[in-house]
Amino acid sequence: MKLLSQLLNGLNAGSIYALIAIGYTMVYGIAKMINFAHGDIIMVGAYIVWLAIAVLGLPVPLGLLIGVAACALLGILIEKIAYKPLRKAPPLAVLITAIGVSYFLQSASLLIFSSEKQTFPVTLALPSITLGELVIPGQTLLILIVTAVCMAALTFFINRTKAGSAMLAVSEDKDAAQLMGVNVNKTISMTFAIGSALAAVAGILFSSSYVYVYPTxxxxxxxxxxxxxxxxxxxxxxxxxxxxxxxxxxESLSKTYISNQMSNAIVFGILIIVLLVKPSGLLGKSRPEKV
Incomplete structure (x- = not known):
């Protein structure tokens, strides 16, 4: 029973990681860059929801909607200001810019909100489900449902809509897609908006689970x-x-059966092993470069 509980905890955390990872992978697949500022959009989304509900007193559904929409706009703004001028720049310049944007968002949040933790005003939960001796917390259930709905909607959007087809075309070959009439700039901006909106959803779920929101x-x-x-x-x-x-x-199983202090080391050790054994990842495709 302890193992089943830890598996549920792992699915809980893994669902949040998955929502954020989609933003990373979409931006890389289409713009061929790693947006290291993406993680900080989680924090921005949570703070906007906190401001809307705890400070301005807006209804919870409206506050959540404002947080997601604001992060989508922030993603577009970051792409237009920081990344669009560097599309033909060396990868190192783009990487340094992404790190700079990340530090800018953190520093701005520290100046505006200070380093103190703020109590997140939203508690998202469904009634718990009991299956024999196993109790599935409502929080875990809600996170799994929200993640499944977001992923299903995104899969449908990419595979069944014209805009999704444009994203697939740009990810394969920007120049060829542009020759076929695809608006590359609009497609890249849309990708940043979708990824940032999903990051906001992940930030709301994370803050709701851990009760607090803070700049880092x-x-x-x-x-x-x-x-x-x-x-x-x-x-x-x-x-x-x-x-x-x-x-x-x-992460969940390593915390329980190995060491709570070693869990982060194990996670990053997995990254090193994957890069050494299969750099393209479990479902990634290796693309040889033509010279």
């Missing part, structure tokens, strides 16, 4: 989500989903 909350969670994206195959949306779930399970 997105750093470690974002890095672990990046590990999940690499594990599943950076650039593959199904891979990001699989990598997030697997990483959550590994």
């Amino acid at each position: 909350m997105g750093s470690l969670v974002g890095i672990k989500a990046f590990v999940a994206a690499v594990l599943g195959g950076i650039g593959s949306v199904p891979g990001a989903m699989l990598g997030g779930i697997l990483l959550g399970l590994v």
Whole structure:
């Protein structure tokens, strides 16, 4: 029974990692860059919801909607200001810019909100379900449902809509897609918006689970989500989903059966092993470069 409980905890954390990892992998698949500021959007989304509900007193559904919409707009703004001018720049310049944007978001949050933890005003939970001796917490159940709905909606959008087809075309070849009439700039902006909106959803679920919101909350969670994206195959949306779930399970089981202090080391050790054994990830495709 203890094992089943830990598996549920792993699915809980893994679902949040998966939502964030999708943003990493979508941006990389289409723009061919790693947006290291993506993890901090989790924190921004949680703070906006906190401001809307706890400070301005808006209804909870409206506050949640504002948080997701604001992060989608923030993703577009970051892409337009920080990344669009660097599309033909060396990868190192893009990487340094992404790290700079991440530190900017953290520093701005520290100046505005201070380093103190703020109590998150939303408690999202369903009634618990009891199956014999196993009790499935309502919080875990809700996170799994929200994650499944988001992933199903995203899969449908990518595979069944014209905009999704444009995203797939741009991920294969930007120049060829542009020649076929695809608006590459609009498609990349849409990708940042979707990824950032999913990050906001993950931030709300994370803050609701842990009750608090604070400026550095997105750093470690974002890095672990990046590990999940690499594990599943950076650039593959199904891979990001699989990598997030697997990483959550590994983290939960290692905390219980190995060492709570060693769990982070195990997570990042997995990243090193994957990069050494299968750099393309579990579901990623190895693409040889033509010279």
